[in-house]
Amino acid sequence: MRLASLFTLLLLCFSPAFDLLGQETANDKAATKDSYTPVTTIDPAIPIDQLVIMVRPLTKHELEGEAKAWFDLLRAKSRQIAAARLGVKKTNEAMSADSEEAAKASLEEAQLVKERAEVEAKKAEKEIVDAAQKELGVDGVSKVENQPAEDAKTDEEAAPEPTDVKAASKTKVNLLANVSKLQDQRAALAERLGVVIDSLQRKGGDVEDYQKYINAVVGIEVDTADMAEVWAAMNGWVLSKEGGQRVAWNLSKFIIILLISYLIAKVIQKVTNWLLERRLRLSRLAESLIARMIKNVVMVIGFAIALTALEVDITPIVAAIGATGLVVGLALQGTLSNFASGIMILVNRPFDVGDVVTAGGVTGVIHQMNLVSTTFRTFDNQTIHVPNNSIWNNVITNITANPTRRVDLEFSIGYDDDFEQAEQIIMDVVKSHALVLKDPAPQVVTHDLADSSVNIVCRPWAKTSDWWAVKTDITRSVKRRFDEAGITIPYPQQDVHFHPRGTEALQNGEPSPA
Numbered sequence: 001m002r003l004a005s006l007f008t009l010l011l012l013c014f015s016p017a018f019d020l021l022g023q024e025t026a027n028d029k030a031a032t033k034d035s036y037t038p039v040t041t042i043d044p045a046i047p048i049d050q051l052v053i054m055v056r057p058l059t060k061h062e063l064e065g066e067a068k069a070w071f072d073l074l075r076a077k078s079r080q081i082a083a084a085r086l087g088v089k090k091t092n093e094a095m096s097a098d099s100e101e102a103a104k105a106s107l108e109e110a111q112l113v114k115e116r117a118e119v120e121a122k123k124a125e126k127e128i129v130d131a132a133q134k135e136l137g138v139d140g141v142s143k144v145e146n147q148p149a150e151d152a153k154t155d156e157e158a159a160p161e162p163t164d165v166k167a168a169s170k171t172k173v174n175l176l177a178n179v180s181k182l183q184d185q186r187a188a189l190a191e192r193l194g195v196v197i198d199s200l201q202r203k204g205g206d207v208e209d210y211q212k213y214i215n216a217v218v219g220i221e222v223d224t225a226d227m228a229e230v231w232a233a234m235n236g237w238v239l240s241k242e243g244g245q246r247v248a249w250n251l252s253k254f255i256i257i258l259l260i261s262y263l264i265a266k267v268i269q270k271v272t273n274w275l276l277e278r279r280l281r282l283s284r285l286a287e288s289l290i291a292r293m294i295k296n297v298v299m300v301i302g303f304a305i306a307l308t309a310l311e312v313d314i315t316p317i318v319a320a321i322g323a324t325g326l327v328v329g330l331a332l333q334g335t336l337s338n339f340a341s342g343i344m345i346l347v348n349r350p351f352d353v354g355d356v357v358t359a360g361g362v363t364g365v366i367h368q369m370n371l372v373s374t375t376f377r378t379f380d381n382q383t384i385h386v387p388n389n390s391i392w393n394n395v396i397t398n399i400t401a402n403p404t405r406r407v408d409l410e411f412s413i414g415y416d417d418d419f420e421q422a423e424q425i426i427m428d429v430v431k432s433h434a435l436v437l438k439d440p441a442p443q444v445v446t447h448d449l450a451d452s453s454v455n456i457v458c459r460p461w462a463k464t465s466d467w468w469a470v471k472t473d474i475t476r477s478v479k480r481r482f483d484e485a486g487i488t489i490p491y492p493q494q495d496v497h498f499h500p501r502g503t504e505a506l507q508n509g510e511p512s513p514a
Helices: 006-023 029-035 048-055 060-095 100-136 149-158 166-202 208-217 227-239 244-280 284-309 315-323 325-331 333-348 388-392 419-432 464-485 500-507
Strands: 356-359 362-369 373-377 383-387 404-406 409-413 443-449 454-459 461-463
Touching: 048 166, 060 100, 060 166, 060 208, 166 208, 244 284, 284 333, 284 362, 333 362, 333 373, 333 388, 362 383, 373 388, 383 388, 404 464, 409 419, 409 464, 419 443, 419 454, 419 464, 461 464
Parallel strands: none
Antiparallel strands: 356 362, 362 373, 373 383, 404 461, 409 454, 443 454
């Protein structure tokens, strides 16, 4: 029997419970324990979400009574399935019988066992439902008595009158279909019993026996030696509301939730980037990191919600993560150190995305950063991940932090060459270069008389982005102009002087003079 609305059902269900709580005293607890009548079983097909609401305010004692009622329904249904499967075995005997009389006897036994189990199951369900209706004061006909026409038709087809051996095959097909239907109903009852015992366990009740029984009886039972039974079980599971249809719907919800979470996370990431860029004006590195962290958090939340769509209880997972947090923290001390260093880098902002940096023994362009490591792209297109701890605890050189940069060059000429001419050539090359800045003014100075050469320092200034071009262009142009002017760039050389007396002593085999 279906009630007009959830609100009416909840009022009817909770009213006796609240009355019981108000009237129960220490003197009549024993009498109350024996007289409690379950009320959540008024509809064995009650939706799960409604059942969750109904059992929440019930006391431990009340939940014990509710659990026993649902357990009785589950046990009766399990017996009915066992009888139907036994009927399948009897039809197998009939199909392999040597005589028509033996086949008829096996079919009659199958029919008898099935009918007796159906009568007992319907009787048990009727008693439980009628008791709940009476307790709630609901007038109506029991749902068990008022079977839908479809169910009556199914029962009629499931057990045809045994007339001959040929009827055994049809009887078996109908029995297997009935087994699939009953298993679907048993799974639904087990799920509802699970809701009740979960609430009972949270309130201190003992549910171990109930849980063991559920684990023992729920599931698809198949005789793998009988291919007809295997096929019927597979087909029945796929078409079952509690089987294939439910799994398909849950998987669809799981995928849809993940897709929606991903889209929401991308939108939030873009909005966060826009807000950080326009309002807070953080570094691009910090903006990217914060936006990605928010995106990942949204994705994690979406994944958790998607798991609930698969009917996965994430409460134990969250509890396990919290319990193991300390152990994980001790095991990941290095990672936590990198995390702290990442925070310091974000706060102090020694570099940003796109900067050319030397840090942690690596020189390259900063690509991205998270709270554990920083990603470099080297000039030969290698990707290097450097722990943040190695960066923060060492010298950080930001090569492109400033808009302009000095280009340091040094040219060597021979001692026989005119150094003033060489200085003039270098200065002409520098001033004629379009990328060299006029302010600060370039410097060309002879600064060192080395062992093999006279060294001239050249220090022009250029934009940081033009540094490499200025360095290479000036080097090539100066070499070309030196060649035209006949100015040499000497090789390292060393003059060795031999003393005449020392040479004669060596020739005579005598030791050379000191």
